[in-house]
Each structure stands twice: as C-alpha cells, then as structure tokens.
Amino acid sequence: MVHAVLLGTAQDGGRPQPGCTRPCCHELQPHEIRHPVALGLVDDSGQGHLIEATRAMGDQLRLWGHPPLASVALTHAHFGHVDGLGLLGKETMSVRDLPLHASTSMINLLHATPMWSVLVQDGAIKPLPFEGTTSLGPGLSMTAVPVPHRAELSDMHALLFRGPSRSLLFLPDHDTWDETLAHHDEVSIRSWLRSLNVDVALIDGTFWSFDELPSRSQQDVPHPPVLETLERMGERRKGDAELVFIHLNHTNPLHRTESEAHQTVVQNGWCVGEQGMRFTL
Numbered sequence: 001m002v003h004a005v006l007l008g009t010a011q012d013g014g015r016p017q018p019g020c021t022r023p024c025c026h027e028l029q030p031h032e033i034r035h036p037v038a039l040g041l042v043d044d045s046g047q048g049h050l051i052e053a054t055r056a057m058g059d060q061l062r063l064w065g066h067p068p069l070a071s072v073a074l075t076h077a078h079f080g081h082v083d084g085l086g087l088l089g090k091e092t093m094s095v096r097d098l099p100l101h102a103s104t105s106m107i108n109l110l111h112a113t114p115m116w117s118v119l120v121q122d123g124a125i126k127p128l129p130f131e132g133t134t135s136l137g138p139g140l141s142m143t144a145v146p147v148p149h150r151a152e153l154s155d156m157h158a159l160l161f162r163g164p165s166r167s168l169l170f171l172p173d174h175d176t177w178d179e180t181l182a183h184h185d186e187v188s189i190r191s192w193l194r195s196l197n198v199d200v201a202l203i204d205g206t207f208w209s210f211d212e213l214p215s216r217s218q219q220d221v222p223h224p225p226v227l228e229t230l231e232r233m234g235e236r237r238k239g240d241a242e243l244v245f246i247h248l249n250h251t252n253p254l255h256r257t258e259s260e261a262h263q264t265v266v267q268n269g270w271c272v273g274e275q276g277m278r279f280t281l
Helices: 057-064 105-114 115-122 177-183 189-194 224-232 260-266
Strands: 003-009 037-044 048-050 069-073 096-102 127-129 135-136 142-145 157-162 167-171 200-204 240-248 278-280
Touching: 003 057, 037 057, 037 240, 048 057, 069 135, 096 105, 105 115, 105 127, 115 127, 167 278, 189 224, 224 240, 224 260
Parallel strands: 048 069, 069 096, 096 127, 167 200, 200 240
Antiparallel strands: 003 037, 003 278, 037 048, 135 142, 142 157, 157 167
C-alpha cells in the first residue's frame, strides 16, 4: 500500500531550538520534542523514499520503521532540510548509488560543497535533476512544483506525490501566498490546490503570527503566517484538500494542543501536523 509518514513537524531548528531559553523550549518532555520537517513515502513494493535529509535522520528512520531506502529528494538548500546529508556517507549509512532528486541549482550546490561533493565522488549518491513527473516506484510518482522562497543557495520546489488513490503536496517553505499564487497564475489557495488536484496539502505553518518574533521582521524570515492562511481559506468546504500545517517554529503555539491557536485550526476543519501522522495514497 502506498503511504506517507510525517517524520518531523518543526522548522529547521527543531524543538527545542538551540539557544532558546524562552518558555516554549524550557523543560520539554520527551513527547514534546519535534524533529525538523521531513516526510517518508513507501511505494507499492515496500521501498522507502525520504524527503529532506535532516540531522535527526536516525530517529526519523526509526519512527518510519526503516523501510529499504530507494531514494532521497530535497526541496531546497536551507539548513534544516539538508544538514543530515553527510549521514548517507561511509562514516554512517554508507549507501551506494542512492538516487537523490533535487533541482539543478541544488545539485550544483552539492558539487560545489566539499563535504557533499565527496558523497557523489564516492558513489554514495546519484544526483538526478527534477524533470517533469518522476516515477519513484510502483504506484508512486513525484512532480516538482517551483515556489518563490529565499534563494541565497538554491531555488525551492514543493513536491507533489500521487499514489493509486490520492495525492499529497509537500510545501514546507515559501515566502508569501501572493508571490506563490502569482507565480502559478492563480487567484486563491483553493483554486491553486484544485488546479494541482491535491487531496492532502502539508503546508508552511512556520509562524502563527509575526508577533512571535518581535525583534525580527517579516522580511528577515519570510513565511506566510497561519493566521493569514486561515483568513484566505476560512472554514473547510466540501471538496477542499485537507490542509495540514507543518514546519512549525519553536515559538508557534500550534505545538500545544491546548492552545487557542490549535483549537482555531481544528474548528475551521484543518489539521496541525504530528510526528508519525500517516496518509494513504
């Protein structure tokens, strides 16, 4: 059975975030710890396809159940999404000829970065640029969808997965809804998701609002706040994709199920991502 498992729900720094001494990261219990965002998919042959290479890969593979790893895909080059790439090398997993799907700019960065280029030179990974729709394995395909996001190191792609019965969009990062929708010539989130024929959308929920970071501006860390997404979407309607908010910053009240913010999301018919959440495709 083709399915996806959410292996992490936090923004790049994880929860607790290093250096944070605020109550949101203080004395967290084990069940409150969150890994940086990642996704695992299993095709109809039982092969696993890992999306993002985080430093928590060991714990995430255990959470996933260690399916045989058949490929990795990366959305972009920002820290928390790629800082576990070295774990694929001979010092740890020692994979051989593992297909690694990424954009051309991300692959160029792999070749230009010594600590990553050695993975290519040693034959651990085999970089493959995004090209239209790719068959990952029996019953599972992947399509890269470009979205605007800070491109200091590479561009950014959301990833659209299709199984035998359902589709899932993985959109952990983008700058603003206005830019993303304009890039795809769409007038609303709802119309864009319908044009892609999305059943489940795992979307950027980094901040509940920008009040969370009083010392930094939206220009410093551009992500559409959840409040804006809720204002644009309103309550879930018949035929809507299932929205699941992921990539939550350590400051985000959505981490707490008892928070008013979490209840607001649920009352509108949407979801907050949880590690281990499973989606049949």
